[in-house]
Amino acid sequence: MSHRSFDEQLDSLFEAYDKGQAGKRDNRENALTEEAQFLASFVEARENVIRPTLEKLGSKLRARDHDYSINEGDFKPPHGSRAAADEAFIRMRIFMSHLKDRTRTEASRIPFISFTTDHRLRKVIIHTSDYTEVGGSVTKLGQFDINQLNPIFIQEKFLFLFSQLARK
Secondary structure, rough: OOOOOOHHHHHHHHHHHHHHHHHHHHHHHHHHHHHHHHHHHHHHHHHHHHHHHHHHHHHHHHHOOEEEEEEOOOEEEOOOOOOOOEEEEEEEEEEEOOOOOOOOOOOOHEEEEEEEEEOOOOEEEEEEEOOOEEEEEEEEEOOOOOOEEEHHHHEEEHHHHHHHHOOO
């Protein structure tokens, strides 16, 4: 049996709890700050590197009678009944020259390359899809640091996608 009074024991436990929570609070605030900085860096890279590179590639597509569209979305934290956040992204859809109707809404059959954030890991995930009417697959090319996203890197990923499409 302890020689300390109940109040002393309880105060000691309160102090231990407060001390432990203070460290967790500080770590959480640091993590949230780092996530916000990462997301801001992605938005900057999307505006200054990714989109201009994709648009340049898109002009090459149009020169060969293909077409493209680019859409993007911003990060939204979990909301309502959604437990997961909506990550920031940019996606380029490619409409091959043989397609008569380029306004299709069936996005699952349209090839694309996308750059999507993972705010927890502070990485950008790149996916490509070579799906067309004859089938295909979605490929995760990996998780990358924002500083890896330069025009040459993006062009290499685009070449990978188009090499898959050229085989069809």
